[in-house]
Amino acid sequence: xxxxxxxxxxxLLCAVMIISLAACGNKGDTxxxxxxxxxxxxxxxxxxxxxxxxxxNENGDITRLDVYDENEVYDHYIVYEYDDDHRLIKETxxxxxxxxxxxxxxxxYDDGTLKEKDYLTMSDGSERILYNADGTAKERFVYDASxxxxxxxxxxxxxxxxxxxxEPSEAATEDKKEE
Numbered sequence: 121x122x123x124x125x126x127x128x129x130x131x132l133l134c135a136v137m138i139i140s141l142a143a144c145g146n147k148g149d150t151x152x153x154x155x156x157x158x159x160x161x162x163x164x165x166x167x168x169x170x171x172x173x174x175x176x177n178e179n180g181d182i183t184r185l186d187v188y189d190e191n192e193v194y195d196h197y198i199v200y201e202y203d204d205d206h207r208l209i210k211e212t213x214x215x216x217x218x219x220x221x222x223x224x225x226x227x228x229y230d231d232g233t234l235k236e237k238d239y240l241t242m243s244d245g246s247e248r249i250l251y252n253a254d255g256t257a258k259e260r261f262v263y264d265a266s267x268x269x270x271x272x273x274x275x276x277x278x279x280x281x282x283x284x285x286x287e288p289s290e291a292a293t294e295d296k297k298e299e
Contacts, residue, residue, distance in 0.1 A: 158192075170195075179206055196221070207232060229253055245270075261286070 152159055153174075161170045171188035185198045194216045201210040212223040222241040229235045233255045240246040243265060250259045260280060262271035273280040 158188075177202075181206055181208075203228075205232070259283075 155175045156173050158171055158173055160168055161172055163169050168190050170190055171192055173186040173188075174182055175184040177183050179202075181200065181202050183200050185200075187195045187197060189195050196216055197214050199212045199214070200208060201212075203209050207228055208226055210223060210225045213221045215221050220242050222239065225238040225240075226234060227236040231253075233253060234251050235253075236251065237249045238246065239248075245262065245264045246267070247263070248261045249257055252258045256278075257275040259275065260271070260273045261269060262273075264270050269285050272283045272285050274283045275281075
C-alpha cells in the first residue's frame with residue numbers, strides 16, 4: 121500500500137509540475153501559439169527543462185499537450201475535455217506508448233464553482249474530493265486498486281481530519297453474509 125500511495129503522490133506532483141511549468145515557465149523568444157509547434161520550457165534562470173507541443177479546439181481551449189524531456193525525447197501526453205461552457209471536465213495522461221496512466225474528472229455547480237474532483241490511476245486506485253458550493257473542499261474518499269474505500273476524511277478549516285469509513289469493511293460484509 122505504501123508503494124501505491126507513493127506512486128500516486130509522485131504522479132500528482134508530476135502532473136502539478138507539468139501544468140505549472142506549462143502555465144508559468146519562461147517560454148523564451150521562440151514560443152509559438154501555432155498548434156503542434158515545438159516549444160521550449162525553461163526555468164526562471166533560462167535553463168531548458170523540457171519541451172511541449174499544444175493543440176487547441178476552435179474555442180481556443182487546449183485539447184492536447186505533448187510533453188518532452190530536456191533532450192526532446194517524447195515522455196507523455198495529456199488530453200483535455202470540456203463541457204459546453206468551456207469548463208475542463210476531464211484530463212487524461214497517457215504514457216508515450218499510448219497506455220492511459222491516470223486521469224482527473226471534474227464536475228461543477230450551476231454557477232461554475234468546482235463541485236467534485238475525481239482522480240484515478242490506472243493501476244493504483246482513486247481519490248474523490250467533494251467541494252462545498254463556495255469552492256472549499258469538504259470530503260475526500262480514497263480507494264485502493266480493487267475499488268475498496270481505504271480512507272474517508274472531512275476538511276475542517278482547511279485541515280483534513282479522519283472520519284469513519286462510509287462503506288462497510290469487507291470483514292463486516294462477510295459477517296453479515298454468515299448471519
